[in-house]
Amino acid sequence: MAVLAIAFFALPLAGLMSRAPWSDAGTILRSPNVRQALRLSIVCSLCSTALSVVFGLPLAWLLARRRFIGSSVVRALCTLSMVLPPVVGGVALLYALGRRGLVGQWLDRWFDLQLPFTSAGVVVAQTFVAMPFFVVTVEAALRQTEGGQDEAARTLGASSWYSFRRVTLPAIRSALIAGAVLSWARAFGEFGATITFAGSFPGTTQTLPLAVYRALDVDPREAIVLALLMVAVSFAVLVALRDRWLGGGERAR
């Protein structure tokens, strides 16, 4: 059964490789369109990972360490986008942050700020679907290390902040990295929310997955090359980090 499962995951990859136009791959990869999409994908996914960490860490801490009324509702709300179809997320973002949206109209009126169909919009859409992966991973780790060490630090005269930095964060280091990688991977591959909220404009909002989708219509050979490029980048990151942080990391330390 395990072998079947492995085959199930390997087969599509083999399918891509079998149809890849290896001779033209270099030319396609060097085309400005592709380079633009790759650069945009990397920059936006890194930005959204950064946002996921900056906002997700306090959120994970709140969910793990504070008891408050409705905390389970808040947790469900904050992880909803993990199970929601991304397109639905994109539509929802449009009605919230779009030019006529709930908040978007004020952003537009007061700050002349429009998020939809901009690179910033891409980052917002990606963060919306990717942050829960970071929050869930880190919250679980925070729960595991619950209480004791932090209390020990406080009796030794450490402020909550000092204890958080020196005791709690090092204790959940692997989870922080795992969570960041997971949310980065999710952002890097994000499609539905991005295309709905930010559109697909080459150079500003057309990330690699969107470029693959467009290329399928125009030039399937380009689509295959782009798809393999995404596979290569994601695979490299997962392999590089897996052994150290996601799996055997605990023992190695």
Added chain:
Amino acid sequence: MTLRAHVVVARGTLNLDVWLDAAAGEVVALLGPNGAGKSTILRCLAGLLGIDRGSIEILGSIVDDPSAGTFVPAEQRSAGVMFQQYLLFPHMSVLENVAFGLRARGVDKATAHKEAQHWLRRVGSEEVERSRPSALSGGQAQRVALARALASEPKMLLLDEPLAALDAATKVEVRRELRRHLTEFKGSAVLVTHDPIDAYTLADRVVIIEQGHVVQSGTFTEIAAHPRSAYVGELVGVNLLTGSVMGGVFAVDGGGTLVVAADDIDGSAIAVIRPQAVSLHARRPEGSPRNTWVGVVVDVDFQADRARVRLEGPIQLTSEITAGSAATLGIKVGLEIWASVKATEITVTLN
């Protein structure tokens, strides 16, 4: 008093209402069964848990008083806490663990490490300063935890079951060291334990806690002589004699010897004798008891169908007999009577 507290807390099924005080240099043991609320009291004193009612005063300043809205958090209480599971920080070296309190208070790294080394030397653990806590034995971890609590020079020391996690062999040695450090400590210390021997050997005063309330307090000897309830009698009403053991003979401090079954240990020790194991006789007993002597009854305490008889003489201890035999023997204060204990009824632990 450097510590004066009235702790009232309701948590789940536990309703805690305890008065507690401790003078400078005094070691107070909270003794009681698991779930009696001892650790909760310690958490309140440390500032990890707020009290519902009452007040806690340390060195003349109120640190917790819900009626006045005062609550000084743990990090500002300067209470050194040693947790039952030690809770050393796993990602730091032993040295960094001990220096943590000083670093948290803004002391620079070099000074803090020097001070930490000083404390590690004092507890005899300087050779493990580079190790990670996971590499330490139970005894070493206990010493490091003590050094960490002492290094930030606390006003008060709070120890939660400091010896419970140790095996019997290590316990003897660590207990002896702990006693020395407690003696040297200038502030007041509160110690939570369920082991009467810990309370007897480490504390100046014992407070017995049962179901969230103080049932009795005083020196261990006082409580052992006059336990106020059958439960307290069970818990501390044992005869504890300090002395030294050699070749199966226990020499009691202050005179008297007892033949004991333990002939494989030598040195400073404590003999534990249950009052029920001390029998009283009108005439010199014959047969197996190796330890017989004549004592004088100085006190009789009747509890339901039992009588606790306090004897003086070559060896001072308490005997518990049925009220019936007390009547038959005509027990009364001033009576001279034969006492005997079988060697196998005496438990000897090194001290």
